Amino acid sequence: MTFVLVVDDDPAMRRTLTINLRARDYEVETAGDGRSALQVVDERMPDVVLLDLGLPDLDGVSVLAQLRSFTQVPVIVVSARTESDDKVEALDLGADDYITKPFSIEELLARIRVTTRRTGREEPDLVVEVDGLRLDLTDSRAWRDGSEVHLTPTEWRIVEVLARRRGRLVRQAELLREVWGPAYDTQTNYLRVHMAGIRRKLEADPGRPVVFLTEPGMGYRFVG
Template sequence: MIKVLVVDDEPQILRALRINLAAHGYDVATAGSGAEALRRAAAAVPDLVVLDLGLPDMDGGEVIAGLRGWTGAPILVLSGRAASTDKIAALDAGADDYVTKPFDIGELLARVRAITRRGGDQPETPTVAIGDATVDLTTKTVHRHGDRIRLTPTEWQLLEILASNPGKLVSQRELLHRVWGPSYDRETNYLRQYMAQLRRKLEADPSRPAHLLTEPGMGYRFRP
């Protein structure tokens, strides 16, 4: 059964979507805020998220970013914001489809069927282990034996990209572009410096890393 998480602060919409989706064979969970959505997603790992942007505690774009830190599950935005700039921003942030309110339930169900047929990457666990350190990709925190390990924003960006792609070689160019920007192509010394800092904080033996690996001349790889 396909698991769907519906996130909206309007109880009537939550109820209507829960009833209609359940009637069509979906396993439905609901959340009324962004924080609740992230907690429920981490606990239940949904196959699809239907997300309102206007939430009481945070913007829906922040929820998209929080989810995209660890899962490729499709995200269908359901929002009263009809401006093209809002749609573009949501899609650029990682949403897969966008439906404006008021909406036709038949069309929405058709979009859900289409997006779940296409699917996304299989959801990954929101936490990964690096030795005895635990990386939580949802809350963007790292702990070892209950103590938080402080990372700089740049260290976190690098770690998040690698940990979200376990076993995959991520090229130097891709890391430079995603962390520092598209004008950075050859500043591989930045990568060496920050990867060394990450290893000192996370690896048991930074001189012989077991998880944050260098592929000489190509890029870096996270080995669980």
């Protein structure tokens, strides 16, 4: 699932983009100012950033410059500023695209698709195979050494979140929010119990997992 960070000081714009992107199977997080956006990026790298220029603390140009100091994450500037100088400055600093408000959601989606395709951040394969394990993320099915394995809906949701971000650390609080909701982001015992069940079913040796790894005190990682 492509992870989009929406950075805009307008709550209505954040809400509109969140609703429309989630309806099309994007994962969305929002930030209302530049410092919050940089904090999100520090905690988890998005697949694409939608960045407004008129932010209340750091302006969008400063945020873009800071992003480019350590990452090449795709950035699409989404701004009401129409002057060519603003566009040129943003593009010179490393923005991948620039779209002017107001815009149609279909145009924005097309820009996202083009940008992620160009930068190699498109949706990963929906069938994952590693160490005798096969996961079909489209049909929500799993096999271990050729035999189909039944997972509970909660187990499957955990597996899916980790597998779609394979190779990347998923923090405990983030995984809890994804699976159970925001009210459960401190219930780490839920994860320990369900991860034990997942390993019993999907790891070749549950006592020595090589696919579903724990990063102590931090979170979990799917190695595939």
